Each structure stands twice: as C-alpha cells, then as structure tokens.
Amino acid sequence: MSATTTPRTTVTEREAREVAEAAREQDWRKPSFAKELFLGRFRLDLIHPHPLPDAESVRRGEEFLTKLRAFCESTIDSARIEREARIPDEVVAGLKELGALGMKIDPKYGGLGLTQLYYNKALALVGSASPAVGALLSAHQSIGVPQPLKMFGTQEQKDTFLPRCARTDISAFLLTEPDVGSDPARLATTAVPDGDDYVLDGVKLWTTNGVVADLLVVMARVPASEGHKGGITAFVVEAGSEGITVEHRNAFMGLRGIENGVTRFHQVRVPAANRIGPEGAGLKIALTTLNTGRLSLPAMCAGAGKWCLKIAREWAAEREQWGKPVALHEAVGSKISFIAATTFALEAVLDLSSQMADEDRNDIRIEAALAKLYGSEMAWLMADELVQIRGGRGYETAESLGARGERSVPAEQILRDLRINRIFEGSTEIMHLLIAREAVDAHLSVAGDLIDPDKSLSDKARAGANAGVFYAKWLPKLVAGPGQLPSAYNEFKHAVDLSGHLRYVERHARKLARSTFYAMSRWQGRMETKQGFLGRIVDIGAELFAMSAACVRAERLRSEGEHGREAYQLADAFCRQARIRVEELFARLWTNTDDLDRKVVMGVLGGAYTWLEEGVVDPSGEGPWIADATPGPSERENARRPYGA
Numbered sequence: 001m002s003a004t005t006t007p008r009t010t011v012t013e014r015e016a017r018e019v020a021e022a023a024r025e026q027d028w029r030k031p032s033f034a035k036e037l038f039l040g041r042f043r044l045d046l047i048h049p050h051p052l053p054d055a056e057s058v059r060r061g062e063e064f065l066t067k068l069r070a071f072c073e074s075t076i077d078s079a080r081i082e083r084e085a086r087i088p089d090e091v092v093a094g095l096k097e098l099g100a101l102g103m104k105i106d107p108k109y110g111g112l113g114l115t116q117l118y119y120n121k122a123l124a125l126v127g128s129a130s131p132a133v134g135a136l137l138s139a140h141q142s143i144g145v146p147q148p149l150k151m152f153g154t155q156e157q158k159d160t161f162l163p164r165c166a167r168t169d170i171s172a173f174l175l176t177e178p179d180v181g182s183d184p185a186r187l188a189t190t191a192v193p194d195g196d197d198y199v200l201d202g203v204k205l206w207t208t209n210g211v212v213a214d215l216l217v218v219m220a221r222v223p224a225s226e227g228h229k230g231g232i233t234a235f236v237v238e239a240g241s242e243g244i245t246v247e248h249r250n251a252f253m254g255l256r257g258i259e260n261g262v263t264r265f266h267q268v269r270v271p272a273a274n275r276i277g278p279e280g281a282g283l284k285i286a287l288t289t290l291n292t293g294r295l296s297l298p299a300m301c302a303g304a305g306k307w308c309l310k311i312a313r314e315w316a317a318e319r320e321q322w323g324k325p326v327a328l329h330e331a332v333g334s335k336i337s338f339i340a341a342t343t344f345a346l347e348a349v350l351d352l353s354s355q356m357a358d359e360d361r362n363d364i365r366i367e368a369a370l371a372k373l374y375g376s377e378m379a380w381l382m383a384d385e386l387v388q389i390r391g392g393r394g395y396e397t398a399e400s401l402g403a404r405g406e407r408s409v410p411a412e413q414i415l416r417d418l419r420i421n422r423i424f425e426g427s428t429e430i431m432h433l434l435i436a437r438e439a440v441d442a443h444l445s446v447a448g449d450l451i452d453p454d455k456s457l458s459d460k461a462r463a464g465a466n467a468g469v470f471y472a473k474w475l476p477k478l479v480a481g482p483g484q485l486p487s488a489y490n491e492f493k494h495a496v497d498l499s500g501h502l503r504y505v506e507r508h509a510r511k512l513a514r515s516t517f518y519a520m521s522r523w524q525g526r527m528e529t530k531q532g533f534l535g536r537i538v539d540i541g542a543e544l545f546a547m548s549a550a551c552v553r554a555e556r557l558r559s560e561g562e563h564g565r566e567a568y569q570l571a572d573a574f575c576r577q578a579r580i581r582v583e584e585l586f587a588r589l590w591t592n593t594d595d596l597d598r599k600v601v602m603g604v605l606g607g608a609y610t611w612l613e614e615g616v617v618d619p620s621g622e623g624p625w626i627a628d629a630t631p632g633p634s635e636r637e638n639a640r641r642p643y644g645a
Helices: 013-023 033-038 055-075 078-084 089-098 116-129 131-143 146-152 155-167 282-293 296-318 330-359 365-390 398-403 411-422 428-439 441-451 457-478 499-529 531-560 564-590 594-605
Strands: 171-174 190-194 197-208 215-222 231-238 244-249 260-271
Touching: 033 365, 033 428, 033 499, 033 531, 055 089, 055 116, 078 398, 089 131, 116 131, 116 296, 116 330, 131 146, 131 171, 131 282, 131 296, 131 411, 146 155, 146 231, 146 282, 155 215, 171 197, 197 215, 197 231, 215 260, 215 282, 231 260, 231 282, 282 365, 296 330, 296 365, 296 411, 330 365, 330 531, 330 564, 365 411, 365 428, 365 531, 398 411, 428 441, 428 531, 441 457, 441 499, 457 499, 499 531, 499 564, 531 564, 531 594
Parallel strands: 171 215, 190 215
Antiparallel strands: 190 197, 197 260, 215 231, 244 260
C-alpha cells in the first residue's frame, strides 16, 4: 500500500490561535453563572429558583414523549441495529412520520417546535433505545442544517430547506478532514467563487449521517480575491450533487449503526444563495451553533446513566454472594451510590442548562460546554462501574447472554457506545482549553496586552493601568464571602442540609479564582502551555457547577412535593462525592508531575525509550498514518445510501 500522504497545510502556532480566536464570540451581552463562578463570584440568583418551562411547552413536550416512547418500545430493535450495524429503513421512516426530524424546527416550517428541554428529554429517551438512533437525530438537528439556518440563515434559505429537514431530509455537518481535527486554521477544502456559484474541492472525514444524508452543511475555505473577503465559510449542499462521492462508510468500536463516512468533493457547484452568512463566518457559525447543540450529548449521557442505574439496581438485588445480595457488600454498594448520585447530578446540569437556553436570559456557552465535558466523562465512568458490578456478565455481549438463556443486558455495548462522547463535538482535551479560554476572558480583556510579545510599550502601559483598576476592585472580593457565614443559603436546609454544600461552592469558587490569578501572574504568556493546570481548573469548575445544579434541582423538587426528600439525599451524596474530587484537583494544581511528564515525552519522541517497546509484535496493518486527501475525482464506488431511495 502506498505510504504517500497529502502535502500538509502549514500554519504557525500563532496563526492557528488567531483563527480560533477570531471565531470566538467576543462579547458577553448576558450574564453567565459559570463565567461568574470562574471569576470567584457565586451568583446563585442566576439559577435559583430553578427556571421552569411554561405549561404549553410542557403539554406539547409530554405529548410527543408519549408517542416517542411507544415508538421506541414497538419499533426500535437495538439488538438488530447492533447485529446488522444499520438502522433499518422502517425505523427512519417511522421517525419521519412522528416528526422526530423536526423536533426543534418551528411549526411554521412543519416542525414540532419543541423546547431545548424537551428536545433533550427526547434524545435521552431514544438514545436509551438505541444510541445509534440518538446519534442520527442529534447530528441532524443539533449540528446539521436546521440549527445554523435557524440562527444565521436567510428567510429564503429557511423557506427552502427547513420544511425538508422537518419531515423528509436528513442532514449532516462536514468540518473535519483527514489531516484537520480541532485546528481549523489548516482546513484544506476549498470553495472557489465562479460566477453565481462556488466550486468545492476537498475531502471530509467522520461525516456523521454523511452516508445517508440528503443535505450537508460544509465548511470550506474561500480564497481571498477581488470582491471576496474569503475565509472559512459555511454552505448548504445537496448531498446528491454531481461530484460528491461517499468513498467509505466508517466502522467503529461502538455506535455500530451510525452512518459515518468519508466524503469527497470534486468540482461540486454550489449556488451562492446556499452560503450561510458572509464569507469568513463559517467557524463562528459552527461554534455558535454548538453553544446549545452540545447539549445533545449530555442528554444521551444522562439517559445512559438512568439505564445503568436501573440495571445495577435490578442485578445487584438479585445476585447473591456470601449469603446476601451483592448490593449490600460495601465494595459494590459504593459503585451503585456513585451511579445514582451522578445520574441525579447529570440530569440536574442538563435540565438547568436546557431551560436557561430556552429562556435566553443567560449566556450559556460555558454551561453547555461544561455539560458536554462533565456528562461525557461521568457517563463513561458510570458505564465502566456497571460492567464491573455485572462482573463476567458485564463483559459478555447481550447476544451471547441471551443465547445461553440469561437476560440479554448490553452492558459492554453501552461502554463502547459512550466512549465516543469523550472525543466528538470537542474532545475532553479541547473542551478543557475552550472552557479555560472563556474562563480567563475577563483577565485577558484587561491584561492580555501585558503578556503579548507583539504589543508596544505604550500598549503594555495602557494595559497595566487598566489591569490595576480591575484587580484593585476584584481581588479584595476574593478574600471573604457568604460561604463563611453559617446561616448562608439556609433555604436549602431541611431534613437533609444542603446549605453547607452551597457555602462550600462559594468558598471554593473564590479559591478557584485566586488560583487562576496566581497562575497567570506566575506563568504570564506561558499560561496557555500549562494544559494540565488549565484542565484541572476547568474540572474544578465543572464539579462546582454540578454541585450547584444538583442542590437547586433538589430544592425545586422539594418545593413541588415530588420526591423532595429523596432528591435531597441524592444531592447530598453527590456533593459529598464531588467535594472529595474537588479537594484532589486543588491539590494537584500545584503538586503534580507535569514538568517531569514533559521530559518523558521528549524522551519518547526522541527514541530514548524504544528499548521498552521490545518483546512484542505490532499487529497493525501497513499504510500511512493519515490517508491521502489530494483533491481530484474519486476513484471509488459511491457508498451513499439515502433512506427510502
């Protein structure tokens, strides 16, 4: 097999940062609970009392969930999807008939017009029946054509495409390329203006829904020229256009029914009328779309947690060892407690973020990112604990269990299916950096020029003066706060006392802000290279956010008289578990092996430890690490398979 690869687009580290920075939303026009939390300000008033949906949206949402549940139970055969690695056509046809393709699309375009809250409840439900079906619906609506058109499309584009997306057409989002992941500055797919059209050339990788899609959102680079600003730009493209070839359907360790492929564009003509927004706005459109689009992943993670809890409860009560159910053995019981408490917290984070998105009173870009990060990490841990609780049966496939006469519980499948959530729509490592950038935005706004080597002395002097004013007001407020008052947050003090947990959050939000400030003072321009430190800062913020959401949700349920006592117990258990993790993370801010790890990495890359690799064989196949993506006509058979075709 040839080992040739595409010549790589070369950009400097600074150029890559500038592209990413330009795509960020620069302004904070609305308050943000999470942003304030990272600044050491515990703004409980922004999330408590817990925001509530209006009665009409609840009625419509519950009505749809009832229909969707009946459909999931009667029509979706998860075992068949896993076995055949395909979602049957009749399942997709049924989803279209239900209106599930248009859950978030306005009724005037033929959609259901569900709120974000009920859209996420629907994804949790359908994702529990089959994670592959959940991925199909999520990719179509959360990042596919409907969401960017809803936010940035022209009226003509909405009138043309949204009715199709609501009832008949499946969409996909195409950004990643064989040699371009989270670094869009190196995007190689081009869209060259030609009269009233653009001509697209390039290759896209990991195109979820791309194999079966009818419509695509494609990110491509427009060259700057006379009359064209250029830059990364978004287009709606008909998937059946001449010159588009689905060259391969990818197969994964999990989500075996997902229709994810490699798509090649060769001289594909796209009308200029199909451009979403102006030239150069593609990345900003993508990131803005993801502000709420990311909530679809934690929705399915929360659903997975619920299922893990159900199986753990039923199995651990049935299975006996040494004279009693395994649930009553502390080693197993602690795992069940973790699953129950964490599921409660994940749903609290999801529902709070979703309802805030619906009300549009707050900026939730950090909350949604934290929900994605925290949900994907914790769901994976819960599934891993479920497999451990099930023992050998957890490692055995559902098909094998059923074949030998036992309940066919797909515990190992959910572990495989959930693993991708820590990677796509922003890997955990990228989410750490993205959230950290937003968390230090206030600091960079007032003091960023001080650590920018390209700024002049006058710029630095001006930044120093601004920073002095900001920190003179900000730093004193980090010394003391309500978290030191025994009577603070007493409205959360009932049969179970949650007020102490909120005081803990307030105190440690200030400690988090002090730690961030100290690190910026210590490392200055090198701060962005301290990714281990930044990751821990973000993880602490995620735990504090989850603790806050859990307490607020428990109080809401208590005030409504619905499982209030039990909710308080779960919130208390979660917060106590989270506090242990927070203390460990704080300790690791300053006591860690980050510097030593960097030395070891340099040794590994330099070949100093190749002797350690001796004594094994490598079963990997031959071929390049990154496939050839040179533009040109496809030499492969088109694997596109639209539903109902």
